[in-house]
Amino acid sequence: MTTRCYHLYRYSIPVDSQLILRNRFLKRREGLLVQIKCKENEGWGEIAPLPEYSWETLEQAQEQAIQWLKDWDAARSRNEKLSFDGLYPSVAFGLSCALAEMKGSLQTEGNYQVAPLCYGDPDELYEPLDQMQGEKVAKIKVGMYEANRDGMIADMLLEAIPDLYLRLDANRSWTPAKAAMFAKYVKPEHLPRIQFLEEPCKTREESRRFAEQTGINIAWDESVREPDFEVVTEPHVTAIVIKPTLVGSLEKCVSLIEKAQNLGMKAVISSSIESSFGLTQLARIARQYTPDVTPGLDTLDLMEYQVVRSWPGSGLPVADFNSGFITEINF
């Protein structure tokens, strides 16, 4: 009799009609839930490649996950381990979470105090910021409208809320001239409360120059996933953003976190728009490995349902295994 078993489920839930990823509207968020059981221990993970960001499709991820589970079972019966090397990032992340849960190495408490995310209307921030305990930090997407408007909004919020810290995210959208235009509208005395601006310009070199010229701290996000990236100290680079679904196994994420922490930089655990299932695991990872940093996980409200595990305090309905949104994959 075998002591190991595993199951895969596919979820597909409707999302808020406004959600645009790069060039495309996302109508449903789809992904896999994997369950691994070994004797009386079990662990779960979410594998959810993000369209427009992940290189792998859900079909490719599913096929690879099935193969890995079969190989893992065979390896374990010879008392060997099976590594996550060569797997797609989303697959490595989901499987490594399932193993970590099973082994009890992923703690159960999470950090559900996230940085409220604003896509352009600053009025939406006042209420969540009012509810926030401890460090007041919000994240604003910039680079979608005029750069001077972005600058004015950031400046206005920093002026109106004296204990507010901001994270801004330009997703590499600004030319050096536009980035300079943004900076011009933020009063110098407010600049220290910009914790960081993620990837202001199209290239790392332009972003570095922007930081040097304006004194605004920056963070790497897209760069972290590029093959030549290394965590090193650089002037004005105060953080790296880690999106585990796009980065890879939990072990790989933890190694990046430790490198950043050793160099005095923040490592920010951030969402790739996972379901509540994956987001609650990310909140646990954040609490365990980045206890002093507010994670960037405020994306649950883009969805119309939660998936199986609920986020504390969320009022969204929870889709369970019998809901019709989740189907088992037989293999």
Ligand SMILES: O=C(O)CCC(=O)c1ccccc1C(=O)O
């Ligand atoms: O980091 C956060 O606070 C929220 C997550 C987020 O912004 C994001 C989510 C999915 C894909 C890309 C991005 C991004 O950082 O641009």
Ligand SMILES: [Mg+2]
């Ligand atoms: Mg970003």
